[in-house]
Amino acid sequence: MADVRELRRLLLELDDQLVSCMRCGMCQAVCPLYAETGREALVARGKIVLLEQLAHEMIKDPEGVKDKLETCLLCGACAASCPSGVKVLDIFLKARAVLAGYLGLPPVKRLIFRGLLVRPGLFNALLSLGSKFQGLFTRPVSEMLGSSCARFSSEVLGDRHFPALAGEPLHKTVPSLDEPRKAGGLKVAFFPGCMVDKVFPRVGAAVLKVLAHHQVAVFLPANQACCGIPALSSGDRPSFQKLVDMNLERFAGGDFDYLVTPCATCTSTIKKFWPSLAGADPAKRETLDKLAAKTLDINAFLVDVLKVQGTGVPGAHDRKVTVHDPCHLKKSLGVAAQPRAVVRLNPNVDLVEMAEADVCCGCGGSFTLLHYDLAQKIGKKKRDNIVASGAQTVATGCPACMLQITDMLSKAGDQVAVRHPVELYAETLD
Amino acid sequence: MLSEALVKQFKEIVGPANVMEGEADRHAYSYDSAVLQPVVPALVVRPENSEALGKVVKLCGENGLPLTVRGSGTNLSGGTIPDPRDGIVVLTNALNRILEINEEDMYAVVQPGVITAKFAAEVARRGLFYPPDPGSQAVSTLGGNVAENAGGLRGLKYGVTKNYVMGVNFFDTEGELIVTGSRTVKCVTGLNLAGLMVGSEGTLGVFNDIILKLVPPPAANKAMMVLYDDVAKASESVAAIIAAKIVPCTLEFLDNFTIRTVEDFAHAGLPVEAKALLLIEVDGHPAQVADEAAQVEAICKKMGATKIQVAQSAEERNKVWEARRAALSALARVRPTTVLEDATVPRSKIPAMIHALDEIAAKYKLLIGTFGHAGDGNLHPTILTDRRDPHEFERVEKAVDEIFEVALSLGGTLSGEHGIGMAKSKWLAKETSRGTILYSRRLKKALDPKSILNPGKILGEE
Numbered sequence A: 001m002a003d004v005r006e007l008r009r010l011l012l013e014l015d016d017q018l019v020s021c022m023r024c025g026m027c028q029a030v031c032p033l034y035a036e037t038g039r040e041a042l043v044a045r046g047k048i049v050l051l052e053q054l055a056h057e058m059i060k061d062p063e064g065v066k067d068k069l070e071t072c073l074l075c076g077a078c079a080a081s082c083p084s085g086v087k088v089l090d091i092f093l094k095a096r097a098v099l100a101g102y103l104g105l106p107p108v109k110r111l112i113f114r115g116l117l118v119r120p121g122l123f124n125a126l127l128s129l130g131s132k133f134q135g136l137f138t139r140p141v142s143e144m145l146g147s148s149c150a151r152f153s154s155e156v157l158g159d160r161h162f163p164a165l166a167g168e169p170l171h172k173t174v175p176s177l178d179e180p181r182k183a184g185g186l187k188v189a190f191f192p193g194c195m196v197d198k199v200f201p202r203v204g205a206a207v208l209k210v211l212a213h214h215q216v217a218v219f220l221p222a223n224q225a226c227c228g229i230p231a232l233s234s235g236d237r238p239s240f241q242k243l244v245d246m247n248l249e250r251f252a253g254g255d256f257d258y259l260v261t262p263c264a265t266c267t268s269t270i271k272k273f274w275p276s277l278a279g280a281d282p283a284k285r286e287t288l289d290k291l292a293a294k295t296l297d298i299n300a301f302l303v304d305v306l307k308v309q310g311t312g313v314p315g316a317h318d319r320k321v322t323v324h325d326p327c328h329l330k331k332s333l334g335v336a337a338q339p340r341a342v343v344r345l346n347p348n349v350d351l352v353e354m355a356e357a358d359v360c361c362g363c364g365g366s367f368t369l370l371h372y373d374l375a376q377k378i379g380k381k382k383r384d385n386i387v388a389s390g391a392q393t394v395a396t397g398c399p400a401c402m403l404q405i406t407d408m409l410s411k412a413g414d415q416v417a418v419r420h421p422v423e424l425y426a427e428t429l430d
Numbered sequence B: 001m002l003s004e005a006l007v008k009q010f011k012e013i014v015g016p017a018n019v020m021e022g023e024a025d026r027h028a029y030s031y032d033s034a035v036l037q038p039v040v041p042a043l044v045v046r047p048e049n050s051e052a053l054g055k056v057v058k059l060c061g062e063n064g065l066p067l068t069v070r071g072s073g074t075n076l077s078g079g080t081i082p083d084p085r086d087g088i089v090v091l092t093n094a095l096n097r098i099l100e101i102n103e104e105d106m107y108a109v110v111q112p113g114v115i116t117a118k119f120a121a122e123v124a125r126r127g128l129f130y131p132p133d134p135g136s137q138a139v140s141t142l143g144g145n146v147a148e149n150a151g152g153l154r155g156l157k158y159g160v161t162k163n164y165v166m167g168v169n170f171f172d173t174e175g176e177l178i179v180t181g182s183r184t185v186k187c188v189t190g191l192n193l194a195g196l197m198v199g200s201e202g203t204l205g206v207f208n209d210i211i212l213k214l215v216p217p218p219a220a221n222k223a224m225m226v227l228y229d230d231v232a233k234a235s236e237s238v239a240a241i242i243a244a245k246i247v248p249c250t251l252e253f254l255d256n257f258t259i260r261t262v263e264d265f266a267h268a269g270l271p272v273e274a275k276a277l278l279l280i281e282v283d284g285h286p287a288q289v290a291d292e293a294a295q296v297e298a299i300c301k302k303m304g305a306t307k308i309q310v311a312q313s314a315e316e317r318n319k320v321w322e323a324r325r326a327a328l329s330a331l332a333r334v335r336p337t338t339v340l341e342d343a344t345v346p347r348s349k350i351p352a353m354i355h356a357l358d359e360i361a362a363k364y365k366l367l368i369g370t371f372g373h374a375g376d377g378n379l380h381p382t383i384l385t386d387r388r389d390p391h392e393f394e395r396v397e398k399a400v401d402e403i404f405e406v407a408l409s410l411g412g413t414l415s416g417e418h419g420i421g422m423a424k425s426k427w428l429a430k431e432t433s434r435g436t437i438l439y440s441r442r443l444k445k446a447l448d449p450k451s452i453l454n455p456g457k458i459l460g461e462e
Helices: A004-012 A032-037 A044-055 A062-070 A088-103 A107-117 A120-137 A194-198 A201-213 A229-233 A237-252 A264-278 A282-294 A298-305 A327-333 A337-344 A372-388 A399-412 A421-426 B004-014 B023-027 B050-063 B116-125 B142-148 B193-197 B231-243 B256-266 B286-302 B314-332 B347-363 B390-409 B425-431 B434-447
Strands: A138-142 A147-150 A187-190 A217-220 A258-261 A295-297 A319-323 A349-351 A393-395 A417-419 B043-045 B067-070 B088-091 B098-102 B107-110 B165-171 B206-213 B220-228 B250-255 B276-284 B307-310 B337-340 B367-373 B378-385
Touching (some): A004 A088, A044 A062, A062 A088, A062 B023, A088 A264, A107 A120, A107 A229, A120 A194, A138 A399, A187 A201, A201 A217, A229 A237, A237 A264, A258 A282, A258 A298, A264 A282, A264 A295, A264 A399, A282 A295, A298 A337, A337 A349, A337 A421, A393 A421, A417 A421, B004 B043, B004 B050, B023 B043, B050 B067, B050 B088, B050 B165, B050 B206, B067 B206, B098 B116, B116 B142, B220 B286, B220 B314, B231 B347, B250 B256, B250 B314, B256 B367, B276 B314, B286 B307, B347 B378, B390 B425, B425 B434
Parallel strands (some): A187 A258, A319 A349, A319 A393, A393 A417, B067 B088
Antiparallel strands (some): A138 A147, B098 B107, B107 B206, B220 B276, B220 B307, B250 B367
16 A cells, blocks of 8 residues: 555544544543653544544654554553543554555564464474574573573663573473363363463463362463464554464364463453454454453453462461552453452462552563663663562563563562462462 | 754754654644644744743744643643644643642642642642642643633632632743742732733743642541432522532532433443432531531422432542543543533523523534533533534534523623633623723733734634
8 A cells, every 4th residue: 555545545444433532631641651751742642633634634744653653552541541432552553554554564573473473383483493592692680580681782682681582482391282171160271372482481381280270171272373462563464363363263173161361461452452353254253252252361260250269378478579460451451459369369478569550561562672762761660669669579460561570670680570470379389 | 934043942942852843743732622623833842941941932032933831731722722823832741840848838839830630649648738620630730720720629619720829930022030929828019910820821921830829638528419300409409508608619510411421321320310410528627517518418408309318438429429520521422522611600590501501402403411510600511522524513613602692691701710712712802891802912912012922812813
C-alpha cells in the first residue's frame, strides 16, 4: 500500500472508535510516558487526535504520527481509567498495522517476525544454539538475580542486565504432555509462552509441579508458537494471524476445561486480541471466543477455580515479598488479588505492598528495545519502589516484567530476587 | 511561518529539547477539551524555570507573537486553543513545584503547573485542606484553575478557586514580573491585580507563581442519597435546607436520564424510576454534623423524598458518591460526542431550568442528561451527540443558544465554572452590556497593546 489515500481510507475505518474520545485528558494522570516526558503527543488523547487528523488529511507526515504511536508501552493504563471507555489498545494496534502497511516494516522486524517467529522449530533451534554460545559474549553479574551483561561493547545489548537464555528450555525438558484426567478431575491446556519457555523455564516447571500437586491433568502440545503480540504491536497483522492459526491448530485436538498461562501478556493477548484481531472469519471468531473464555492466568486459575487454600501450617515468615502488578494482568484483566493470594500460600513469606504497585515497569515488550532510555527511566521508579518496600523478593506474574525488573535491580546492585508468584507457592510443595 | 532565527532564540531560552516544532508534536497542542475546531500552533515551548518563562514572554512580546499558556489542556471553552497567526503554546507542566506549604500561616506558594489533586493530597498530608475540586482535578493544573476560576463540588460551602487566591505573581508582555497580593490574610497594598488575574484566561498576564489560602480540614462528614419522584420536590428540598441555615459542603443533583444512564453503565442499584436524586454531604465538627444530617434528613422527608439512604461508614459514603462520579462517564458512552455545558441559575430557579432543558431536548430532538451542583444552581446539561453529523450538530448549536437564553432570562449566567474562552464569547454582551465589553477591551488594550496574550478569548476579536 503506497497510496496515501488508501492509508486515510483505512484510518477512517477507525473513525467510530476515534470519535469516542471526548478529549477530557484524564489519561494524562496515569500514563507513565506522560509522567516522564510531559508531552501530549505521547499520551492517549494526543495520539488519538493525531490519528484523527492524519485520517482527515490535516497532517501530512504519516512517519511522524507512526513515531509517536510507537512510543507507547501499550500498558493500557489510559484505557483502564478512561471515563468514556475508549478502546485505546484496540485502536493503537489497528492503527499500527495500517501505518506499517503503508510505511513498511523495518527489515529487522520483517526478518524476526516473518523469518523466525512464524517458524517455531527454527526459532527454538537458533535460540538453543544461542544459549550454548552466549557465555562468549556475556558475563554473569548477579548470582542472586541470575543476570548477565555484555562482555564487549554491543549495540544490541547496550548496558542491559538480563537473565541468560536457559540452558535447557522448557520444550526440551517437557516436549509435550497429554495426561488423562485424574479421577474425573480437571484438565488444563498449558501455554507457557516464549519467555517462560526460553528464559524462565523454572516458572514453567513450577506451574507443572503445582498442577500435578492439585491433581490437574495437563495438555501441553508440542511446537507451540508465540502468542503473536510482538508481531501485532509492530503492526505485522499477517504474522500475527499466522501465529494465532498455528496455535489454534496445536490446541484444536485437545480436550481441556481451561487454558492457563503463567504470562500476563500471553493471557491478555489470547483473551483480548485473538478474537478481536484474528477472528475476521466468523467460524474462527467463534472458536477464538470460546478459547478466550477458557483462558486464565495461572494465579487466577489457582485462586478462582481450584480455590487453593494455604496448608494452615505456621511458617517462618522470614522473607518479605512485594508484588508488582503487570499491566496485562491488572489493567487488562482485572487480576490483582489472585497473585497476592498465591504469594500468601507460602507460609514463610510476609507480603508487603510497595508504592505504585500497579504502575508499569517500563518494559512494554519491544518498547524497551526501541526506547531503552525511556524504559529505563520508568523502570528506575519501579526499582526504587521495590527497594523502598524493604522486600527481599519481588513477585510478578509476567516474565516480561520479570526481565525488566531484573535489569533494573541488577544494575543498581540490589539484593532482591525476582520470582513468579507460582514459584513461591511451588517451593512449599516439596 | 516563524523565522529560523526566532526558533533558535526560543531554543536558547528553554533548551532545544523543550522546543517542539515537528508537525505531529504541534498538532498535539491544537485542541483542548472543548468541542471546537483545532488550531495548530507554530511552535510549542516548555520552560523549566521562571527565568526562562519570563524570557519566553518577553520574546513573544518583542515579536508580536500571540502566546497561549497551556497546563493540561482540560478546559471546556477553548481557552487553550492557540492563535492561527503563528501562535506559540507555552507549556507550564515543567513548572510544577510546590514552592512552600506554610502550616503556621496556612498558605502555600505554587508554580502554575502543579497538578490540583497532587497539591490537595500534599496539603492534606500536612493536616490542612485545599477545597476547590474541579472535575478534572486529577490532571488539571493550579495555574489553569486560577486562570479559569475553576469551581467544583464544594463550591456551595467552600467557594471556588478565587476564594483561595491570596496573590499571583505574573509576567507582563515585556517580561516584567508583576508582584501582587501577599502571604497575609489581609492586604490592601495597591490595586487588586491578583483579583484581576483570576478568571482572566491568560489574556492579561502569564502566571509565574501563585499564593493560595489553606484552611483546616473538617473533622467529620456525613453523606446521604435522597430520591424523589418529582424534580420540583428535589429543588424545594435544596431551598429548604439553605433556608434552615444549613450549608452542606456538597449538594449534587442527577436527573432521571442521568440516573438511568448511570444505572445502565454501573449497575449501582439506582432506582431508574426516580425523577431526581440528590447527593448531600455535610461536614464540620462531629456534633454539628450529626445534628445537621438529622435536620437535612427531616427536611427532605417533609419535602416528599421517596427514599433516603444515609451512609453509615466510609465504604457506604464511597458508594453514595459512586453514582455522581460515574455520571459523566456513563453519559459520555451513549454517543460519540459529549457537549458539557455549565449555564448557571439562582438555585431557586432550578425547577424552571430543568423544565426548560426538557423542552429544549424535545424541541431539537436531542439527548440531554443533566446533573450538577444543585446547591449553587450550577447544572451541567450534557448534550449527547455526534459532531460528525452536521444536521444534528446544527441542532446542538441552536439548543446551546437557547439554554443560554433561558439561563439569562432566569437571572443566571453563561458559565458557572468552565469559562468563556472561544466557545461563549459571542454571548458575552447578552449577559453583560456593550459598555462592559468596550471597557474590558480598553483594559486589555492598555495592558497588552499588541494583543499577544491569548487573543480572541473571552472578549472575542475586535
